[in-house]
Amino acid sequence: MTGASLEGVARQELTQARYGYAFALPAMLLIFGIILGPSLVVIGISLTDYELGALDWRWVGLGNYQEMLGDRTFWRSISNTFTYVAILVPSAVLLGLAVAIMVHARTRTKRIYEVIYFLPVTTTLVAMAIVWNFVLHSKIGPVNAVIVALGFEPIGFFSDRDVVLFSLALIALWQLIGFNMILFIAGLSAIPQDLYDAAAVDGADGWVDRFLRVTWPMLGPTTMFVVVTTTITAFKVFDTVAVLTNGGPRGASEVLLFSIYLEGFEYFRIGYASALTVAFLTFILLFSVVQAWVIDRNVHYR
Template sequence: MRPRSPQARSEARWGAIFAAPALLLILTILLAPLAVLVALSVTDYRLGAITVRLVGLDNYAALLGDPVFQRSLRNTFLYVAFVLPAAVFGGLGVALLVHARIRTRTVYEVIYFLPVTSTLVAMATVWQFMLHPTLGPVTPLWMNLGFGRIDLLNDPDLALGTLALIGLWQLIGFNMVLFLAGLSAIPRELYEAAALDGARHAPDRFLRVTWPMLGPTTMFVTVTSTVTAFKVFDTVVVLTRGGPLGATETLLYILYLEGFQYFRMGYAAAMTVVLLVFLAGLSILQARVIERKVHYA
């Protein structure tokens, strides 16, 4: 063994001591459960059951044929497909408008950010009341505009879209703050150089400076928004419980039901592995984005 300095020995010792609790937590809370999860997914384990059988990939095969799971996947993707572009471009649009304000900037920033910090369960309850067909203020407003009576949360065609709007309501302020940070990081001199170079129209400034300079922010916002939208759960529990007619059954809600209401642990584990695959795909995308960001600096 090569001789090491006292400093190196001290670092090695203290490094190990400092890292030990975190490492222990990673092992018990993250790695061990993951291993158990994958193992569970090839069994028919049910909580409290006396016997456990290995069933190979039967759970995964069952997932493929399970209409409820497929409906929840379809609902989740529909939800993401609506929330994602609206939250990204809406957040960008609001940020662009707010960034140009001087005196009123803080006011708008705070108002748009309110839903992010508020307790979603509580606010979903408020939304439920607001959208109540007879007691809430939305229905009379809607009817004043000359439309017929609607019940957004109990109409199978509208319920998922309503949840998506509430999801968007909660997410847009978060994205706005991220974009505002990105906008503040663009050097003013770039806009001045562009002005001297002849960028006289707003589209020129946006396409040559703003949009490319926001590239890393946009990708980051896209990935975080996708993950957030993917995990839609609270509003389903509070507002629809998957109904009406399964129109708002989402991946996490089904997972919750299978695992913790019906206690079909093996089946739920297989479902979780599928969720994990989606999330892994997203994080690979994000890692690529971070690489590209290094390229810029």
């Protein structure tokens, strides 16, 4: 090729690159305006002592983070959040997978069961929390009525420090199973029948062998997505705590997001609440990256 032709090709590639950046610019601006911009603002405010409604504020640097590390309430909310996540995530993933396998195996009534299990996902969790408050009420709730009828002591689902996080996780589990089921059903539908036929020829004709040798490995990408999204959802627990327990009893259900709410909108300490928010976002980012890295190493991509 001559020098003129090479120059023409380079000019054409440069023009195409400019068009590409031009088309991507609106999306980049939207991402910055909705995600990156507010995040940078929160980080900036976390370095100040700004209080809601105050006319002046001081630059305190890492002072809010130093206070956070010595705050017993912060560490208690971290412990409650991690306990809640540890209860909810394995249960929501495994039960969602189990329900998906059972529903996917059905023929005539498959759509009916999909709708039934997915209904909790479409409901407003705050409204359903009120219903759950009645169902699990320690005195008038039907669950405790059955427990007392069986000869046992009633359980304070929202007033017992040892039970409250399990009760909140149960409500979230009720809503998450249907969502995870739909994701797993999509993954199950994408598994070729030829793989099951080949496994049967090799002697893996039992349902356990079929699941361990074909279904579970082929669901690797779906499982990774479900685990990461479920973990993020678990970390974001707030609605049920605010409606049902208000962080009680004696702080046993005060999770990190609820602590941020209290610091920012009850005590008006926006600077300190922003520091807690940065810590919250850091936890979610680290957990998502670690989970994706660990699971991705054992995922089979077709």
